[in-house]
Amino acid sequence: MKKATLLINCPDKKGIIATVTNFILEKKGNTTYIEQHVDHEVGEFFMRLACEFDHDEEKFALFKKAFNEQIAIPYAMNWEMYNPKKAAKMAIFVSKYDHCLYDILSRHASGELHVKIPLIISNHPDLEAVAKRFNIPFKHIPVTKETKAASEATQLKLLEEYKIDFIVLARYMQIISPGFVDKYRNKIINIHHSFLPAFPGAKPYHSAYKRGVKIIGATSHYVTSDLDEGPIIEQEIVRVSHIHNVQDFILKGRDLEKIVLSKAIQYHLQRKVWVYNNKTVIFS
Amino acid sequence: MKKATLLINCPDKKGIIATVTNFILEKKGNTTYIEQHVDHEVGEFFMRLACEFDHDEEKFALFKKAFNEQIAIPYAMNWEMYNPKKAAKMAIFVSKYDHCLYDILSRHASGELHVKIPLIISNHPDLEAVAKRFNIPFKHIPVTKETKAASEATQLKLLEEYKIDFIVLARYMQIISPGFVDKYRNKIINIHHSFLPAFPGAKPYHSAYKRGVKIIGATSHYVTSDLDEGPIIEQEIVRVSHIHNVQDFILKGRDLEKIVLSKAIQYHLQRKVWVYNNKTVIFS
Amino acid sequence: MKKATLLINCPDKKGIIATVTNFILEKKGNTTYIEQHVDHEVGEFFMRLACEFDHDEEKFALFKKAFNEQIAIPYAMNWEMYNPKKAAKMAIFVSKYDHCLYDILSRHASGELHVKIPLIISNHPDLEAVAKRFNIPFKHIPVTKETKAASEATQLKLLEEYKIDFIVLARYMQIISPGFVDKYRNKIINIHHSFLPAFPGAKPYHSAYKRGVKIIGATSHYVTSDLDEGPIIEQEIVRVSHIHNVQDFILKGRDLEKIVLSKAIQYHLQRKVWVYNNKTVIFS
Amino acid sequence: MKKATLLINCPDKKGIIATVTNFILEKKGNTTYIEQHVDHEVGEFFMRLACEFDHDEEKFALFKKAFNEQIAIPYAMNWEMYNPKKAAKMAIFVSKYDHCLYDILSRHASGELHVKIPLIISNHPDLEAVAKRFNIPFKHIPVTKETKAASEATQLKLLEEYKIDFIVLARYMQIISPGFVDKYRNKIINIHHSFLPAFPGAKPYHSAYKRGVKIIGATSHYVTSDLDEGPIIEQEIVRVSHIHNVQDFILKGRDLEKIVLSKAIQYHLQRKVWVYNNKTVIFS
Structure with a gap:
């Protein structure tokens, strides 16, 4: 299993959590931990999501590409997929x-x-x-x-x-x-x-x-x-x-x-x- | 908008967060806040989820019935929908x-x-x-x-x-x-x-x-x-x-x-x- | 036994503690507790001293008069004898x-x-x-x-x-x-x-x-x-x-x-x- | 000026502070700091006293001898004169x-x-x-x-x-x-x-x-x-x-x-x- 941490910041909008976690599920990933925060005063959404996948590097790159096109761009996300093993x-x-x-x-x-x-x-x-x-x-x-x-x-x-x-x-x-x-x-x-x-x-x-x-x-x-x-x-x-x-x-x-x-x-x-x-x- | 807090505790399993947030989205609800914890040692999942709906009391009762049948029972959830306004x-x-x-x-x-x-x-x-x-x-x-x-x-x-x-x-x-x-x-x-x-x-x-x-x-x-x-x-x-x-x-x-x-x-x-x-x- | 608390503040000088505690001893009093501080930067001396006497009110007034004349004035003390019982x-x-x-x-x-x-x-x-x-x-x-x-x-x-x-x-x-x-x-x-x-x-x-x-x-x-x-x-x-x-x-x-x-x-x-x-x- | 720290522990008794500070004053020493505690429950007295003297090593040894005989023994003190410079x-x-x-x-x-x-x-x-x-x-x-x-x-x-x-x-x-x-x-x-x-x-x-x-x-x-x-x-x-x-x-x-x-x-x-x-x- 490959572990990854997804960092997301974007304007707050209805359905973000469901959309993201569902996308990961569809791609055969498992969301193991979510920490999330909304600053309601300025309407800003923040999420740190730990997940794991069993697919290989190539598929992982495809996942990132698809995530960017289908989720990140529509939601105007400032995002990153981060490998916790890299120092x-x-x-x-x-x-x-x-x-x-x-x-x-x-x-x-x-x-x-x-x-x-x-x-x-x-x-x-x-x-x-x-x-x-x-x-x-x-x-x-x-x-x-x-x-x-x-x-x-x-x-x-x-x-x-x-x-x-x-x-x-x-x-x-x-x-x-x-x-x-x-x-x-x-x-x-x-x-x-x-x-x-x-x-x-x-x-x-x-x-x-x-x-x-x-x-x-x-x-x-x-x-x-x-x-x-x-x-x-x-x-x-x-x-x-x-x-x-x-x-x-x-x-x-x-x-x-x-x-x-x-x-x-x-x-x-x-x-x-x-x-x-x-x-x-x-x-x- | 009617606000509700959903409290969930069940054995940890793949896809819980996506399933729950997606179910709420399908029923025209909006998940506004999630706090979640997994005790990996004993495999126990906990979630406190704030959401809001614009539908009426009757539809809300139907939502709870559907949630119980389609989500809570399959996942063996100990759950509750709690109205934060009630003292x-x-x-x-x-x-x-x-x-x-x-x-x-x-x-x-x-x-x-x-x-x-x-x-x-x-x-x-x-x-x-x-x-x-x-x-x-x-x-x-x-x-x-x-x-x-x-x-x-x-x-x-x-x-x-x-x-x-x-x-x-x-x-x-x-x-x-x-x-x-x-x-x-x-x-x-x-x-x-x-x-x-x-x-x-x-x-x-x-x-x-x-x-x-x-x-x-x-x-x-x-x-x-x-x-x-x-x-x-x-x-x-x-x-x-x-x-x-x-x-x-x-x-x-x-x-x-x-x-x-x-x-x-x-x-x-x-x-x-x-x-x-x-x-x-x-x-x- | 009559309890009293003596509060003293004056320019720091050699022998203050000995002089004060000795004076109390001479007057048949007992010093039960001293807390003391010197701010060396500005040369200021502070002391809070708890003591007890077995003499009567009249003698006590004489003690205060003597303390003022023999100790407080020579050392330029800002001082007070305080009765802890009074609210x-x-x-x-x-x-x-x-x-x-x-x-x-x-x-x-x-x-x-x-x-x-x-x-x-x-x-x-x-x-x-x-x-x-x-x-x-x-x-x-x-x-x-x-x-x-x-x-x-x-x-x-x-x-x-x-x-x-x-x-x-x-x-x-x-x-x-x-x-x-x-x-x-x-x-x-x-x-x-x-x-x-x-x-x-x-x-x-x-x-x-x-x-x-x-x-x-x-x-x-x-x-x-x-x-x-x-x-x-x-x-x-x-x-x-x-x-x-x-x-x-x-x-x-x-x-x-x-x-x-x-x-x-x-x-x-x-x-x-x-x-x-x-x-x-x-x-x- | 030679600095020394005097550590005293003995049964609580009337007049200890005055006696000690007065003895130091008589021997041309200056008490610069006192911290003192009495455990009233068990009647035990503790004092840490910083002082300074301008005399030489020989006189200092005599001071300690005199202190022991005239003060420490009568009060049954467990005491020590400690040189803060020694590591x-x-x-x-x-x-x-x-x-x-x-x-x-x-x-x-x-x-x-x-x-x-x-x-x-x-x-x-x-x-x-x-x-x-x-x-x-x-x-x-x-x-x-x-x-x-x-x-x-x-x-x-x-x-x-x-x-x-x-x-x-x-x-x-x-x-x-x-x-x-x-x-x-x-x-x-x-x-x-x-x-x-x-x-x-x-x-x-x-x-x-x-x-x-x-x-x-x-x-x-x-x-x-x-x-x-x-x-x-x-x-x-x-x-x-x-x-x-x-x-x-x-x-x-x-x-x-x-x-x-x-x-x-x-x-x-x-x-x-x-x-x-x-x-x-x-x-x-």
């Missing part, structure tokens, strides 16, 4: 903080993440030792105001060369330029060390301390050209009190950042995220 | 603690709970004043070892008389006898003041304090004839530390109990709970 | 939402809050029925742009008449004018239905929904003349997802608001809150 | 699961843990590669029923040789014998993958799944000769639902285990844990 290729961008990098590489080494990591890129040389521990190629590409355009060109060339599917900014302390972001739309995951939209920008733990909040957070989101305003994938929080100073916030935040970023990577890898209206639908 | 009738059993009772009656008065509360039953007279504040009939039925059977008979008669659909034990400090439980299978919701299966039985906060746990909890579950071992509907926890004594545990636990019990009531009212193998499937 | 007087301000009011009055009726509630004030008549259920005097004082000054004057007169110690805004939908706030500095507790500083001002649940956050929150704080920027007392959060619409946010938020506001009231009542630099120290 | 020596015991080991070694490499790790011991050879990545000596000591006594003797010899202060069982799947436990009383930290006292012993995730709980947890505790019944240091939980199978529980549990174990190690390292009556006092 995507992820690049990690870092600067000097090592905790998120250690976390991702440890999870990868433990077999938690079904992904290939062909490349780590950094604007500083500091974390090369960490990359070496896990035998991942490390490219040091310094970034200054003057060299930014050239550096990004070098980065983009590497990403192409290594056939990178998506990028994780694991506390990468540089702003990605809009042109770069456009090339990897909804494919750059950032971790911001605050409970967005509170405390965007630099030094959020310092701002949180100054404001006297009782809870701090971390947020993973897709990068857009508006700083820290991209679609939120995951958030988590931890309690603080007057006994904690900024250093304590930073230390507590490290665990938050690791957990939140790794969850976002996992959701992305498992193709459970839909982006629309600068928000996300995350299937479970 | 169920709930009886509350209490003893002396008033916090859960206040919470339920306040939510009801605020319009949070789509339910009728025709009856409060207690083995003590203490909470009659609370019932009066909210204008709910209060029946004092004392229970002693000797009178237990007679008292339960009186309770059951009242429940029948008031056409009660389900019962909430809001810190009711009596064990319900198996005969009573059988009559309201999966229809008696209890709140236990521990994180089950830890600390079943009497005085769980005292036991938790003695054991030195760092987190305490509360659990709502359907009552079965095995004390505190029924299917769990909801659980919640709160952190404690060495500075808290048993009284603090009890006080902190009050909020937990209220939240957990009211969530369980809400899930039950909205028909989001399936029970099987002494566990629950809770649709969202 | 403070709290006024509740409401508008139309009833859930926080029900919660506070239920807790009061259950004996959870060691406080007197002589007065509920509202700019709408709607919640008089709730006040009546709990036998609390309810004053309807309408507020319009034109009558605002006069209405606040009426409110202030009532607060004085009833000897109110502090005010709880239990979803009171009016902005308190700076003159009013000045009279009850750090004595007006508000509940804001967002995770401040995110989403200050009106309709925070709508803004949170629009931003696509994965967690919503509620914040209790002392009211200052800057809207939603006063010192935070307590915050709590709950997870949301794409399946929840604004109405779901509002419903989930109700429980948050109740819990967070009641905790803030409890901390305030138990004199566990120190305010400085627009932040709070909350002793446990 | 303890920790051995890690593992079997085959690598996630906790990666987590501890990554934190250590990041500088989060103020500790030396001279030694990893395992009953399996599998994790040697992980140890090598972080350049920590790894000793493979197989354990079978027959060799258990000899293996433990070898382990104990190594622990002595490396002057190990305390041991962390990072998912070590062997029961430590009572004789071994006695030698490292309150010095062996275990991570158990359930919310104790629920689901002690083997395969707790499987038991939790079978019971249908809505929340799973992890617990770190000191090892005693009663399996999974030692004093609890830290616990944490995560929500689960019917959509999660045992494998999901195990995967979610990994993050819990890492967080809970690392917190317990941190508390232990910072000397914030007191053990009594099979419970812990954890200062903040």
Whole structure:
């Protein structure tokens, strides 16, 4: 049996579920799981459907062609048939903080993440030792105001060369330029060390301390050209009190950042995220 | 448009979703939402499907008859078509603690709970004043070892008389006898003041304090004839530390109990709970 | 034995703890509990000290006089000796939402809050029925742009008449004018239905929904003349997802608001809150 | 200035705090922080006191001698003066699961843990590669029923040789014998993958799944000769639902285990844990 996951997004319309599941049944497939969501406010339909077929590759290609013509086009679907066995290729961008990098590489080494990591890129040389521990190629590409355009060109060339599917900014302390972001739309995951939209920008733990909040957070989101305003994938929080100073916030935040970023990577890898209206639908 | 919610549980089989959604489409209905679960270990299928029809009551009855004959019987379905507008009738059993009772009656008065509360039953007279504040009939039925059977008979008669659909034990400090439980299978919701299966039985906060746990909890579950071992509907926890004594545990636990019990009531009212193998499937 | 709680705030200095505890020992008192905090960044010292004495009222007054002259003045202390047995007087301000009011009055009726509630004030008549259920005097004082000054004057007169110690805004939908706030500095507790500083001002649940956050929150704080920027007392959060619409946010938020506001009231009542630099120290 | 942390546990008695802080003041020391707890039920007093002195090593030794004679002996104190700058020596015991080991070694490499790790011991050879990545000596000591006594003797010899202060069982799947436990009383930290006292012993995730709980947890505790019944240091939980199978529980549990174990190690390292009556006092 060949397993496939069908991802569908289209304007909401009567009969979509019946039409799709019936089509699969007719083609001798079996729908094993449906998760579905309708945003009634904007009339948008989302579905993640797991199915299995016993036919061969050729017939499978025919199925996709027929699905496109008979279902996807009439319903104006944004769709994809995704093979859950294939591992995507992820690049990690870092600067000097090592905790998120250690976390991702440890999870990868433990077999938690079904992904290939062909490349780590950094604007500083500091974390090369960490990359070496896990035998991942490390490219040091310094970034200054003057060299930014050239550096990004070098980065983009590497990403192409290594056939990178998506990028994780694991506390990468540089702003990605809009042109770069456009090339990897909804494919750059950032971790911001605050409970967005509170405390965007630099030094959020310092701002949180100054404001006297009782809870701090971390947020993973897709990068857009508006700083820290991209679609939120995951958030988590931890309690603080007057006994904690900024250093304590930073230390507590490290665990938050690791957990939140790794969850976002996992959701992305498992193709459970839909982006629309600068928000996300995350299937479970 | 008439809205209906279809609840289905049956052995897992190829094509169920397509068959059901297609049947609804053929009968001029529209499936607006599906939530579905398969327990692959035991091969059990669950579905909660919201749909709407524009036809009249008579045609609707015909639809149900046809669904039963053509779909439900062949698939060996345990099924129900449920009208989300109809309010169920709930009886509350209490003893002396008033916090859960206040919470339920306040939510009801605020319009949070789509339910009728025709009856409060207690083995003590203490909470009659609370019932009066909210204008709910209060029946004092004392229970002693000797009178237990007679008292339960009186309770059951009242429940029948008031056409009660389900019962909430809001810190009711009596064990319900198996005969009573059988009559309201999966229809008696209890709140236990521990994180089950830890600390079943009497005085769980005292036991938790003695054991030195760092987190305490509360659990709502359907009552079965095995004390505190029924299917769990909801659980919640709160952190404690060495500075808290048993009284603090009890006080902190009050909020937990209220939240957990009211969530369980809400899930039950909205028909989001399936029970099987002494566990629950809770649709969202 | 007479129990007393000593609250001290002063510039941090060598030997404060020893000096204070020694003074109490010399006066035949016993220090039973100390909670202490130093904000090293600003050099501020805070202490909450529970002690007991076996002497009479007259000696106790002498003790306070001696403490003031020999300890408090030399150390430039902001201090108070507080009798934990005395119940403070709290006024509740409401508008139309009833859930926080029900919660506070239920807790009061259950004996959870060691406080007197002589007065509920509202700019709408709607919640008089709730006040009546709990036998609390309810004053309807309408507020319009034109009558605002006069209405606040009426409110202030009532607060004085009833000897109110502090005010709880239990979803009171009016902005308190700076003159009013000045009279009850750090004595007006508000509940804001967002995770401040995110989403200050009106309709925070709508803004949170629009931003696509994965967690919503509620914040209790002392009211200052800057809207939603006063010192935070307590915050709590709950997870949301794409399946929840604004109405779901509002419903989930109700429980948050109740819990967070009641905790803030409890901390305030138990004199566990120190305010400085627009932040709070909350002793446990 | 020399900083020191004074740890005191003794029967509760009038005047302890004043006596201790006054003694420090007399000896030209400054008490900078006190955290204190009294368990009134059993009459036990606990204090963690940070102080600083400007005198030299010799005078410091005299201070300790004087403190012991004049304060500690009269009050029957169990006490210690601890130098927060000195790093303890920790051995890690593992079997085959690598996630906790990666987590501890990554934190250590990041500088989060103020500790030396001279030694990893395992009953399996599998994790040697992980140890090598972080350049920590790894000793493979197989354990079978027959060799258990000899293996433990070898382990104990190594622990002595490396002057190990305390041991962390990072998912070590062997029961430590009572004789071994006695030698490292309150010095062996275990991570158990359930919310104790629920689901002690083997395969707790499987038991939790079978019971249908809505929340799973992890617990770190000191090892005693009663399996999974030692004093609890830290616990944490995560929500689960019917959509999660045992494998999901195990995967979610990994993050819990890492967080809970690392917190317990941190508390232990910072000397914030007191053990009594099979419970812990954890200062903040």
